[in-house]
Amino acid sequence: MAEVELDEVGELGDQLPSGAGAFLKTVKHKKPQTIAVREFLGFWGYKRRGASIVRVIERALAQRGLTSSPEIVKADYYGDVTILDRRDLAEDADLEIGWPISSVLDVEKELIAVGPDESLIAVETLMVMHDFSQIPVLSKTGRDLYGSVTWKSIARWSGERSEGTARQAMDANSHSAQSSENLLDHIENIIKYEYLYIRDPSNMYVGILTATDLAQSFHSTSGPFIKIGEIESRLRVIVNELPLPVIQQAKQPTDQSRQINDASDLTFGEYVRIIQNPEHWDQLRLPFDRATVVKNLEEVNQIRNDVMHFRPNLDGQTTSAIDRCLNWLRVSRSK
Template sequence: NGNAPVIIPDALNAIAEDVLNHSTKRRAKVRTLLSWFGYSRRRTHVVTEISEALESVGLKTQPDFQDEFFDNQVYFVPLTSADGCDSEQHVESEEQAGKPPEEIEEYEPPEEIAAPVTLSIIENPTYRVSHFASARKAVVTVLPDDSISQVTTVMLMKDFDQMPVMRTTREVKGVVSWKSIAQAKASGKPSELATHCMTQPQIIEQGDSMFEAVDRVLKYGCVLVRNQKREISGIITAHDVAKSFHELAKPYLLVGEIERLLRNLIANHFTQKDIRSVKKDDDREINDVTDLTFGQYRRLLENPANWERLSINVERSYFIARLEEIRIARNEVMHFDPEGLVPEQKRQLWEFANFLHNICR
């Protein structure tokens, strides 16, 4: 930020007052924290700005807001608190005593219009294991001496494919799965207890690359996630991986459908000469409609004379405004941001795709 003054949102000032002067425990979603600063994505400059603001009021977050899953809560603690940590333990004891910390009111984040910034996977904290929702959810476990009958009953009831075998939150003995049970029984060796049927656990840190987690899930079926306190904080399975990438793929497919419908609409009403006329000096070569960008779709259709050629009874200015919203959402989608689109952008994609289907029939 250079010499620019650090701007502190009113909500953060109020939290600092509560935490530092009244020993009140405060927390908020990562999404909410970003919204106080007018952002909805954790770009590098955004992380820097928020970190400086937190430091200026004597606070930090636990877990670190740049590592945490987007819709999970982070606690605001004094900057001098040790990582790991007494303040976290105090929060846990409060919750166990039936006194959950006060929760900040949630806000819908404003839409961010700024062009996306491309970062390498290593530099981008949003590509970490902690951004799987299941990396910070309580893990259902079994004890080594639990019977296989008991283990399979729990797995059937909860629709699990595997369960960790653990004595404490830090002591992992192995993982029991349907495959490992079948292998143990087929071997002719004892298979009555969980300890007879378990395989070597795969453990990954919350700060590790999510792509490493995906590779290991594909190979071993699941990975256990360990937090900074060396505790098992979650489990990532093939279902979690599929769900995560499905959420990424849906907007991508919608954008593709919107672009296909736009191209059909344009190709049916304009000649190649018309299409090539939108090219500016610094644009790449345009040979046909498939070479057009969203900006060039807009350039072609915002011309009143061109719009009349479509022969559709739709307000031109409203259509162009919606097309610009889709262009912005499309830029986010094509960067495969793990934080995904905000709900409003997802709605815009669905609405525009349905709209084009109706007018192109």
């Protein structure tokens, strides 16, 4: 992560980079500002949109009565995002729905390509070295896609291997999409053809999304989703050991419409509220340090929204907090 100069300190104690602070000060009611996603992330010294940095940015915006359109996490990584006053949100006509393809790309991974006149032996060497099933054949500008050399297209070519070129052995029927397009619209073709080349808004080819990438993305998101479900189930069992009046008191006093019959009617935040109470903690007789457990539960509560909405780009800090929570919950009743 690049070092950034810190300037402002927000209400929650977050130090705001000076570049971000200067930019956000230009955003006024009825005067939104548009900025490249990569430039905006760069204020914080980041390239990736992990869950932790997204929360930091969203918190910085919320503290100033601002928001983004689309959400930072849903914006095309190679495109722009508009930062605006929350009061202007209802008037904004450019709200986007769905996940852009760039949200699941490894943006730090360079797209390796070959020119049409590259020797077939050189192409095969690159494919073996990088464990590729296909490699794009691009123009020098990186904006013209001629086709793909695949192991299947090499097998179909009947010429002399030592004299062949990428152009001669390639499959001209390659598949591509803009980085801003909805990922869901392309999943069927990615599975069918096994890959999809990605273009940024300038039509420069910047990445490839394979069926394997899709599977890994699904696993990295669905895994935490399933673990959060287990955490909630285990917390429910623990909290249900308390008297019903105690469980019912966890509800916000202003929430009159919701009826609480047992712990299953509580929110995750209400589980945290119960457990952080020293008296309730003593009643539960959990064999751990209360402050450490509560801090961990507060971490998980923060990231739960990302996980339950299947936001991509969950980072190591996020998954680590979930795993730590499961570790103590799984042994809480075995001691």
